[in-house]
Amino acid sequence: MASVPMEHGLLLAGILFGLGFLGVLVRRNIVFMLMCVEIMLNAAALAFVAAGSRWAQPDGQVMFIFILTVAAAEVAVGLALVLQFYRGFRTVDMDAADRMRG
Amino acid sequence: MIDLLWLIPALPFAGFLVLILAGSRLPRIVVAVLGAGSVGFSAVVACLIGIEFISSPLVKTSFTRTVWTWMSFEGFSPSTSFCLDSLSLLMVLVVTVVGFLIHLYSVEFMADDDAYHRYFAYMNLFVTAMLVLVLADNLMLLYLGWEGVGLCSYLLIGFWYKDPVNARAAMKAFVMTRIGDTGMIVGLFLLYNSLGTLEIHELMVRAVRDWPVGSVMATVAAALLLCGALGKSAQLPLQTWLPDAMAGPTPVSALIHAATMVTAGVYLIARTHELFALAPAVQAAVAVIGVATLLVAGFSALAQQDLKRVLAYSTISQIGYMFLALGVGAWSAAMFHFAIHAFFKSLLFLGAGAIIMSTHHEQNMFRLGGLRTQLPVTFWTFLAGAASLAALPLITSGFYSKDAILWYAWSSEKGSVWLWLGGVAGALLTSIYTFRMVFLIFFGEARTKVYKRPGTAMLVPLIVLAVLSMVAGFIELPHTLGDVRLFSGYLGAVLPPVPIPPGQASLEGILGIVAAAVSVVGICLAYLLFLKVPQIADRAASTLAGRALHRLWLEGCGFDWLYQRLLVFPFVTIARINRSDFIDFFYQLAAFLAEGLHQGLSATQTGRTRHYAVGIGVGALIIIGMAVWL
Numbered sequence: 001m002a003s004v005p006m007e008h009g010l011l012l013a014g015i016l017f018g019l020g021f022l023g024v025l026v027r028r029n030i031v032f033m034l035m036c037v038e039i040m041l042n043a044a045a046l047a048f049v050a051a052g053s054r055w056a057q058p059d060g061q062v063m064f065i066f067i068l069t070v071a072a073a074e075v076a077v078g079l080a081l082v083l084q085f086y087r088g089f090r091t092v093d094m095d096a097a098d099r100m101r102g
Numbered sequence: 103m104i105d106l107l108w109l110i111p112a113l114p115f116a117g118f119l120v121l122i123l124a125g126s127r128l129p130r131i132v133v134a135v136l137g138a139g140s141v142g143f144s145a146v147v148a149c150l151i152g153i154e155f156i157s158s159p160l161v162k163t164s165f166t167r168t169v170w171t172w173m174s175f176e177g178f179s180p181s182t183s184f185c186l187d188s189l190s191l192l193m194v195l196v197v198t199v200v201g202f203l204i205h206l207y208s209v210e211f212m213a214d215d216d217a218y219h220r221y222f223a224y225m226n227l228f229v230t231a232m233l234v235l236v237l238a239d240n241l242m243l244l245y246l247g248w249e250g251v252g253l254c255s256y257l258l259i260g261f262w263y264k265d266p267v268n269a270r271a272a273m274k275a276f277v278m279t280r281i282g283d284t285g286m287i288v289g290l291f292l293l294y295n296s297l298g299t300l301e302i303h304e305l306m307v308r309a310v311r312d313w314p315v316g317s318v319m320a321t322v323a324a325a326l327l328l329c330g331a332l333g334k335s336a337q338l339p340l341q342t343w344l345p346d347a348m349a350g351p352t353p354v355s356a357l358i359h360a361a362t363m364v365t366a367g368v369y370l371i372a373r374t375h376e377l378f379a380l381a382p383a384v385q386a387a388v389a390v391i392g393v394a395t396l397l398v399a400g401f402s403a404l405a406q407q408d409l410k411r412v413l414a415y416s417t418i419s420q421i422g423y424m425f426l427a428l429g430v431g432a433w434s435a436a437m438f439h440f441a442i443h444a445f446f447k448s449l450l451f452l453g454a455g456a457i458i459m460s461t462h463h464e465q466n467m468f469r470l471g472g473l474r475t476q477l478p479v480t481f482w483t484f485l486a487g488a489a490s491l492a493a494l495p496l497i498t499s500g501f502y503s504k505d506a507i508l509w510y511a512w513s514s515e516k517g518s519v520w521l522w523l524g525g526v527a528g529a530l531l532t533s534i535y536t537f538r539m540v541f542l543i544f545f546g547e548a549r550t551k552v553y554k555r556p557g558t559a560m561l562v563p564l565i566v567l568a569v570l571s572m573v574a575g576f577i578e579l580p581h582t583l584g585d586v587r588l589f590s591g592y593l594g595a596v597l598p599p600v601p602i603p604p605g606q607a608s609l610e611g612i613l614g615i616v617a618a619a620v621s622v623v624g625i626c627l628a629y630l631l632f633l634k635v636p637q638i639a640d641r642a643a644s645t646l647a648g649r650a651l652h653r654l655w656l657e658g659c660g661f662d663w664l665y666q667r668l669l670v671f672p673f674v675t676i677a678r679i680n681r682s683d684f685i686d687f688f689y690q691l692a693a694f695l696a697e698g699l700h701q702g703l704s705a706t707q708t709g710r711t712r713h714y715a716v717g718i719g720v721g722a723l724i725i726i727g728m729a730v731w732l
Binding site: 021024025028033094095097098099100101 | 707708709710711712715716719
């Protein structure tokens with residue numbers, strides 16, 4: 001089985017991470033921001049998997065499962081926060097929450 | 103019993119501690135019992151100790167009890183020790199007994215005040231400090247009490263601190279007395295440096311041994327101690343704080359600014375009289391200052407409209423008499439006048455308080471009048487105090503104490519005709535302004551309504567003090583009139599008698615008659631000018647010279663005006679010029695930089711999550727870049 005070169009995997013992970021970060025920066029909708037953070041997490045996980053396959057180590061897969069767990073917990077907390085945010089501000093626009101200015 | 107000497111100041115101090123810590127949670131009745139009771143117990147202990155002390159052979163010497171060593175530093179170890187001799191016993195008795203009567207009076211007088219516990223806490227602290235002052239056996243402890251009474255005076259003058267006028271009066275009293283105290287503390291340094299001790303008895307022994315009469319050191323030391331005494335006792339030129347100190351509650355004026363604290367200067371000089379005897383120039387200055395003060399204050403009292411200010415000027419003037427007596431070496435006459443003055447002046451202040459309370463805070467004598475029938479007890483007791491102040495011959499205590507001072511002012515080796523003349527002129531002024539006050543308040547037509555009559559707690563102190571100011575004088579009668587010497591004999595162990603040159607003794611009777619005549623003439627003049635034909639006084643006051651004099655006297659002979667122009671104004675001007683000086687520029691630059699940085703950093707805190715995310719991203723890029731390329 002011809003293995004995918006590690007560089008390709010890392011490049012894809014880098015692109016995904018950059019896209020996710022860009023999404024966090026440009027989107028104002030808090031739900032989309034949360035989804036972009038998920039993309040960034042997955043990009044990091046992909047980098048682990050790529051590196052694990054390059055050195056034939058199981059640690060990369062272990063870290064992937066670990067990140068999956070963290071992402072699940074993060075979504076649970078994040079969605080709860082989004083709900084509270086919506087209740088408080090009656091909007092999902094993140095820029096509405098700027099009371100900490102100055 | 104005498105071993106319990108420490109209990110006398112400790113009782114009021116315990117009262118102070120309880121009241122200041124828990125007073126706001128206690129019911130008013132408990133506060134009153136604690137406040138007045140602690141001083142009352144202290145008075146009882148003082149009386150018991152006094153009886154034991156007088157009947158024991160100790161009365162010829164003194165009794166010292168060290169409670170603990172205050173501090174110990176390279177051989178300088180002032181102890182907290184109390185010394186009882188006949189002089190300090192006299193002071194203790196006056197402070198506790200008069201103090202208790204005034205506390206009792208305050209229970210009713212202050213009954214409607216919100217800060218009831220604060221008032222009694224300060225009053226108890228004052229009594230403690232005053233007792234420490236008079237019982238101290240070294241000048242260091244005396245100075246502690248000295249500053250303690252100053253602090254309490256400040257706190258109580260500004261008791262109603264919500265009115266800025268009162269707060270300013272308190273500040274004025276504090277600053278003015280501080281000027282004198284600075285001189286006094288320098289004097290203490292000087293005494294310790296040159297004589298190596300501050301223990302009063304030892305200090306006097308060493309001073310007499312080391313310094314000849316009239317030596318420079320003795321003169322400077324005595325002059326510096328005199329500074330402190332002038333400030334505390336409101337004598338020229340530091341007298342201007344006392345009339346303003348009337349901003350405090352009236353019982354405070356009675357206790358602090360008439361009976362006890364303001365006579366601390368007299369006590370200090372009597373206590374260190376050996377030192378003053380070594381410095382004849384300073385002692386002569388004491389007599390001259392006394393006469394000048396009693397005349398200035400007497401004239402000022404003549405023109406006042408505010409009842410309490412008349413009494414304030416009268417206090418300054420009467421302390422002037424005590425200074426005159428100290429200046430001519432009549433130490434025990436000064437202390438005699440102190441004791442009698444404590445009785446009649448606190449009586450007059452308490453009477454004034456009763457009048458002020460009955461008429462809803464009317465202090466202007468020209469708006470009072472005809473109160474004789476409406477407040478009979480107050481009238482008769484006030485009359486007793488006024489007669490004593492005016493030295494009505496034969497029947498009042500004030501006559502005997504003032505007569506003794508006038509006699510010694512003439513006949514003592516250090517006295518002179520001029521001092522006597524000044525004293526007699528002052529006596530004439532005293533009886534005029536005193537009875538002007540009596541006639542304006544109690545006689546004539548009624549100009550105000552009486553809303554409320556003083557109750558028992560206020561009348562009992564008035565009656566007791568009235569009796570004391572009539573009969574207390576009979577323990578010391580002049581040679582020509584019974585020759586009773588109980589008082590000066592009692593003080594003889596501490597204060598030596600006045601040496602009278604031969605050939606003067608025959609004059610005593612004549613001088614006594616002159617003093618008596620002056621007092622009676624003054625009362626008649628007051629009757630004529632202010633009750634019978636007030637037109638004369640009005641016409642005299644409406645001429646050009648009369649108006650100018652009246653204004654001058656009303657403002658206390660212009661000392662405030664002078665100090666304002668001479669000291670306050672230049673100081674404020676210099677301060678204003680200095681406000682924007684060169685050094686300030688650097689500090690302002692630092693402030694400006696801090697302000698700019700603050701503005702810049704504050705702007706980065708937009709409160710938007712996405713802006714913060716940009717910050718995190720850029721930071722991460724920079725760190726990764728540094729890790730890769732550096």
